[in-house]
Amino acid sequence: MKTTKQKILHLLIKEAPNALSGEKMGQLLAISRTAIWKGIQSLKDDGYGIVSQGKNGYALPYLPIDEAKIRQQLKTHFLGQKMQVFPTIPSTNVFAKEEAQQKPENGKVYLAEEQTLGRGRLGRVWSSPKGKTIALSMVLTPEIPPMEASKLTQIVAAAFVEATKNIADVQIKWPNDIVINGKKLCGILTEISAELTQIHYVVIGIGINTNLSFEEMPPDIQEKATSLLQVLGKEIDPNHLIASFLTTFEKYYAAFIATGNYQPTLQICRQHSAVIGKEIYVIQQDSKRLAKAVDIDEKGQLLVQFENEKKTTPIFAGEVS
Ligand code: BTN
Structure with a gap:
């Protein structure tokens, strides 16, 4: 069973990002405008980004997660x-x-x-x-x-x-x-x-x-x-x-x-790799080394060829830039 507050939220989510007047919400939920106002204040206190838009009423001015x-x-x-x-x-x-x-x-x-x-x-x-x-x-x-x-x-x-x-x-x-x-x-x-x-x-x-x-x-x-x-x-x-x-x-x-x-x-x-075939910097602990990203292996490691090296080295964790 939904509380009045949840019902108001549901109406605003359905209407978002457009506004819904207090009067219209009152009619839809068969409650007074004062009850709507109280519900809105409480939702704002909970952190919902409801904005008042004058005579247009109240709105969640973005597409909310529902x-x-x-x-x-x-x-x-x-x-x-x-x-x-x-x-x-x-x-x-x-x-x-x-x-x-x-x-x-x-x-x-x-x-x-x-x-x-x-x-x-x-x-x-x-x-x-x-x-x-x-x-x-x-x-x-x-x-x-x-x-x-x-x-x-x-x-x-x-x-x-x-x-x-x-x-x-x-x-x-x-x-x-x-x-x-x-x-x-x-x-x-x-x-x-x-x-x-x-x-x-x-x-x-x-x-x-x-x-x-x-x-x-x-x-x-x-x-x-x-x-x-x-x-x-x-x-x-x-x-x-x-x-x-x-x-x-x-x-x-x-x-x-x-x-x-x-x-x-x-x-x-x-x-869909953004790095394979590219020159990258491999950043690990305190080192930052230039390398070429060659492939990703069966373990999910990045295979790189460090500057001046012929062998490929698997990188398990770290950062590339
Ligand atoms: C990064 O690129 O550094 C990782 C960012 C991860 C952000 C998400 S948002 C949801 C979850 N909660 C957090 O505090 N961080 C992750």
Whole structure:
């Protein structure tokens, strides 16, 4: 049974990004305008970015994340069967890890319309302004050796390529970034809790720049990053992308866990690599070395040929630029 507040939210989500008057909402829900006003205030307190638009009423001025809409399109067996959507949260990865520490729920998905302390790799900040990006974290409990966990990042990247193939020509910048024309569209943060031989849980966080305009990006990333809005010239429905990504990811992930089959992922990662064949810098601990990216091997490692070397060296983790 939905509360009045949830019903108001549902009406605003259905109407978004357009406004709905207090009077109209009152009629639709058969309640007073004062009750509508109270509900709106309470939703604002919860962190929903509702704006008042004078006599036009109230609006969510962006395309909101809507669990019901995601479910209509989601074709998964376990992934996202449990889902939690936050209007605002410090970080979905941090929250997911806190819950997983108590009880890891395989396939649980956390989504947020805004993160106030979004985390990137290597202690960096990840910007997720309200209604402009997708912040998604998923908890997995794969029975694979911890050394294999980095393959999960590659499965995410491959699933993202598949899920967006009809709308954009994206490439994978090994190991964690999705780029368009060299600019970052999406970042993946894989965090693992494990013993030497056993994984307790993995939290994979994905940040996708969906409807973020150039002006809305922090100045220091404007030249390095992009968004689907900037590439396509129009807003995209985050719910469709979320459902499509989760459905595709589960397909590749389940096959990998059941049979160890990593080939489909490897094929996509190779075909859509932004680095293979290019000169890159390999950044590891304190060193930054020039190399040529040659291939990705069966373990998901990047094979590189360092400057002045004939042999190829597999890189398990690190950063390339
Ligand atoms: C990177 O490129 O450095 C990784 C960025 C990962 C960002 C996502 S957004 C959802 C999840 N929550 C976080 O705080 N970070 C990840």
